[in-house]
Amino acid sequence: MDTKFLGFGVGLRTDHYQYVVDNKPNVDWFEVISENFMVAGGKPKYFLHAVREHYPIVMHGVSMSIASTDPLNLDYLAKLKTLAEEVQPEWVSDHLCWTGVHGVNSHDLLPVPYNEEAIAHIVSRVQQVQEILGREIVLENVSSYLTYNASEMEEWEFINTIAERAGCKILLDVNNIYVSSRNHGYSAQTFLQSIQPQYVQQFHLAGHSDYGDYVIDTHDHDVPPAVWNLYQEALQRFGLVSTLIERDDNIPPFPELYAEMQKARNIAQRTLGPYQKTRDAKLATLTN
Numbered sequence: 001m002d003t004k005f006l007g008f009g010v011g012l013r014t015d016h017y018q019y020v021v022d023n024k025p026n027v028d029w030f031e032v033i034s035e036n037f038m039v040a041g042g043k044p045k046y047f048l049h050a051v052r053e054h055y056p057i058v059m060h061g062v063s064m065s066i067a068s069t070d071p072l073n074l075d076y077l078a079k080l081k082t083l084a085e086e087v088q089p090e091w092v093s094d095h096l097c098w099t100g101v102h103g104v105n106s107h108d109l110l111p112v113p114y115n116e117e118a119i120a121h122i123v124s125r126v127q128q129v130q131e132i133l134g135r136e137i138v139l140e141n142v143s144s145y146l147t148y149n150a151s152e153m154e155e156w157e158f159i160n161t162i163a164e165r166a167g168c169k170i171l172l173d174v175n176n177i178y179v180s181s182r183n184h185g186y187s188a189q190t191f192l193q194s195i196q197p198q199y200v201q202q203f204h205l206a207g208h209s210d211y212g213d214y215v216i217d218t219h220d221h222d223v224p225p226a227v228w229n230l231y232q233e234a235l236q237r238f239g240l241v242s243t244l245i246e247r248d249d250n251i252p253p254f255p256e257l258y259a260e261m262q263k264a265r266n267i268a269q270r271t272l273g274p275y276q277k278t279r280d281a282k283l284a285t286l287t288n
Contacts (some may be wrong), residue, residue, distance in 0.1 A: 003169075003201060006056055006090060006242035006251055007264045013247065016254045017047040024054055025258055029090070031244050037087075038079040048087065057087055058244075059204070060171075063092040063105075064129065066139065067112045067122050068098035071220040075133050083134060090242075091201060093138035093171045094158065096122070113148035114158035119165070126166035138201045139163075140171035143179040143208075143217035153178070156194035169201035172241070175217065175227050179208050182215045188230055197238045201268035205264060206246040207230055223260055228267065235271045243268070 007028025010021065021028070030051055037048050051057070051275065063076060084092055097109045113117050130136055141159060163170050181188035205228075207221030223231075223245070234241070245260045 002049075003198070003241075004090075005240045008268075009058075009242070009244045010257050010261050011060075011244060011246045011248075012051060012255075013251055014044075015251045016178065016257075017044075017051075018114065019254045021047060021050045022270065023073040024122060024255075027258065027261065029056040029058065029242070029244075030057040031060050031246070034059045034080055034083060034092070034094075035063055037278065038076075038083050041270075045094065052087060057089045059084060059087065059092045059241075062109070063099060064094040065105075066094060066096065066125050066129065067118065068101055069121075070101055072125060072128060074132075077129060081133050084135070090125065091138050091169070092133065092135060093140060093202065095142050096162070097140040097142045109142045111144040111146070111148075111203040113150040113152075115150055115152040118162050119285055121143050122162055123166040124163070126168050130166075130168065136168055138169040138171045140204065141175050141176050141180075142173075143176040143183075143215075145183055145214070145216075147184060154194070154270070156191050159197050160194070160199065163196070163199040168199075170195065170199045171202045171204060172200050172238075173204040173206070173246075174231050175204065175219075175223070175246075176228050177205040178227050179215045179217045182210075189233060192230070192234055192237050195237075195270075200238050202233070203234060203241050203243045204246045205243060205260070206218055206248075218249065219246055221255075223263075228263070231264065232267055232271050235268055240272060241284055 001173040009031060010027055012030040012032045037044055039045060096108050097111060099105055100108060120216060126137065157169060177188050177191050181191060205223050206219045207223055208217045209216045243264050245257050245264065247257055
């Protein structure tokens with residue numbers, strides 16, 4: 001998988017299907033939740049194909065449970081592969097986490113201990129998934145609210161090692177970095193500076209709920225100033241990376257999300273200049 005730059009996109013949500021089909025907004029690409037379309041037909045699939053006619057699509061899942069000790073769900077992976085072959089997305093992503101165990105789905109994105117045992121387990125499963133799907137996958141860092149006594153390294157070292165050994169890419173959620181850094185008292189800047197640029201395929205930008213002593217990744221607010229500032233630092237570190245505005249609850253009218261997307265585009269232009277300054281050139285300066 002190359003690290004081509006798709007531009008600036010928005011997560012496609014049910015509330016906006018008709019608006020997008022009718023108005024064809026000036027969005028570079030859309031990301032869809034894979035599980036919403038893993039069906040034989042119906043209205044969601046109709047809109048998915050209508051959008052796909054005009055825009056690149058990325059598939060983003062929430063149920064792979066790549067870090068679980070349960071066996072991989074082969075039925076789920078078969079359906080995911082069928083959808084990917086049908087849609088031909090730019091890439092397929094999910095989360096570096098577990099969502100359930102012993103057959104029980106928590107419907108949450110749960111963190112793992114950062115140690116060699118977990119790395120070996122996850123790398124093996126990523127390689128199996130990539131073989132089944134016939135493509136590399138992209139894994140997202142999740143927000144977290146606890147740490148494990150069994151951890152032996154920092155999260156960024158854990159993520160880099162998995163990407164290197166498994167041959168996968170990273171979806172760097174800038175909001176999740178901020179949330180976890182607040183909850184655990186580490187430097188978000190250290191996280192950014194420690195991730196290897198060659199593995200980063202995509203950025204997510206979103207909002208959260210700030211309760212002072214802790215922060216919850218709710219994805220139901222506008223992107224706040226602290227996350228915008230961290231995004232600018234991410235651009236300085238990684239160059240042009242396909243960037244998405246993600247909103248999962250309290251969904252506003254589409255033009256409001258479009259305005260946030262435009263803000264991301266404007267920040268990138270101010271930070272890095274015109275788009276002819278390619279990501280490949282930026283990566284070359286970072287890795288040499």
